[in-house]
Amino acid sequence: MFRMLTVFCLMVISAHCVHAGEGGFIDLFNGQDLDGWTQRNGTAVYRVDDQQIVGTTAEGSPNSFLCTNQLYGDFELMFDVKVDSQLNSGVQIRSQSIGDEPDGRVNGPQVEISTDKMAGYIYGEAAGGWMTPDDHRKPHEHFRENQWNSYHIVAVGPNIQVWLNGQQISDLNHPEKFASHPRGFIGLQVHSIGRGQGPYEVRWRNLKLRDLSNFKPLYNGKNLNGWKTTGNWLPQEDGSLLIQPRAGETGWERYDAYLWSEKRYKDFVLDVQYMYPPDGNSGIYFRVADQADPVEEGIEVQVLDSSKKEGPLGHHDHGGVIRTVGPTKNMSRPPNTWNRMVVTCIGSHLQVELNGQPIIDTQLDKGPMKNRPLEGYIGLQDHGQPNNLKFRNIRILELN
16 A cells, blocks of 8 residues: 555655655664664664664763664654653654764754653753743653553644644644754654663664655745635634635535635645634545536545544545545544645545545545546635634645
């Protein structure tokens, strides 16, 4: 699954990788040795065991970091981690070392790995301390002590989002840190320990990264340049885009009120974040040949608050391809929280990811959409009152 996307992404994404995985992700770790990584700072010991990277503390050592040789700016990172309960750890992102030397002090944003109920928040390692504001660092129980924990990190511009075991922990905007650390290495930390303590271990596995730096924004966060609509689409101060249907604007068959791209797209990866109210309804259209009739002349993936849906899912549920196929799992987040959908179209091959999980993998030429255009406009649906939704970070990678 997702092999075709990998081939195309490799032509446009430059990254150190030993294996291309699903959905354009690359493996940062080859499972055999530490090729592509360099230790910076400290004397902790890093080794490979059972296709895992294992970091072991060294008494008297400062913080140690095993860092990628490749630098990354905008990216999506997934990994699993298990840490001894007595040890604090973290993963550096967009980080640097002074003088770019192995012994130069590592500094930059760090996603916290710990058992103190602070896991998933963001710390400035040798870079000012906590980046997550004090009033946002609420203790939680989502980190599983002495078990594997799954992290999902998306960094785009000044925004850093972190999910821990499927629960969103961080949604941080930090323009100051982005200005000083827009790009850098990924680093696996083994924290220092006191005299007479340890040794302790931290283990990482399934380290996968998708480079987002080649994506182009479709929405600039300020105005509707590049789009056309008669609907009430309102740019917000936080860079998001609100659809707020006007009084009396009800129903979904007001196609001119949809937000339509001025450009047509053929093969692409479309990345969109959105937030719906309770029972909110919208849709993401693509390859629409005629904007006056998108239902018959295009393809729609459903955006719908299905967070309380139980039982089998159909094509009208969140992430389903209308008239075609339903999602394989319900990945809907609760109302008034951000969802992220990634839609990949290459020829007749359509793939959809929702909140980090693949939910659709289908061949359009084998079903009801077999006669639909292979090129067209992208659109966001205005479903009418009371469906006020927000969209943000709308970006695309063309695969022509």
